Amino acid sequence: MSRSSHKGPYVEASLLKKIAGLKPGDKTVVKTWARSSSIAPEMVGFVFGVHNGKDFVEVRVTEEMVGHKFGEFAMTRKFVRHGGKMQKELEKGAGAPVAPAPDKTAK
Numbered sequence: 316m317s318r319s320s321h322k323g324p325y326v327e328a329s330l331l332k333k334i335a336g337l338k339p340g341d342k343t344v345v346k347t348w349a350r351s352s353s354i355a356p357e358m359v360g361f362v363f364g365v366h367n368g369k370d371f372v373e374v375r376v377t378e379e380m381v382g383h384k385f386g387e388f389a390m391t392r393k394f395v396r397h398g399g400k401m402q403k404e405l406e407k408g409a410g411a412p413v414a415p416a417p418d419k420t421a422k
Contacts, residue, residue: 324353324382334361346371350386365389 318325327349337343339360346364359378364371365385372389380388396402 324355325351326355327352330363331355331357334358337361344371344373347385350384350389352385354380354383354385356381367391 327347330345330347330349330352333345334357337345342362344362344364346366348366350365354376358376359381361376363374363376363385365374365388366372367389368391374385374388
């Protein structure tokens with residue numbers, strides 16, 4: 316459920332304060348734990364380090380991201396792969412070099 320429209324988007328005040336002192340296009344990474352904060356138009360062009368629970372994921376804000384939350388761009392879970400017997404066989408078959416077919420014309 317989204318935030319009420321008469322309240323406006325939730326933007327962390329400390330983030331706006333931090334980027335107010337920076338110049339547009341500055342390479343400084345602004346670290347934040349505010350994953351629920353919406354991305355405002357003033358943030359376009361800056362790089363944010365969004366905490367995913369373990370590390371800070373660098374997110375460069377573009378115009379298409381305005382209105383979304385920071386948490387959408389810093390995944391908290393890492394997909395390894397689906398396992399099982401079939402997966403191992405597929406990987407084994409894909410990794411092994413294929414031998415050339417014998418020539419049937421030479422006898």
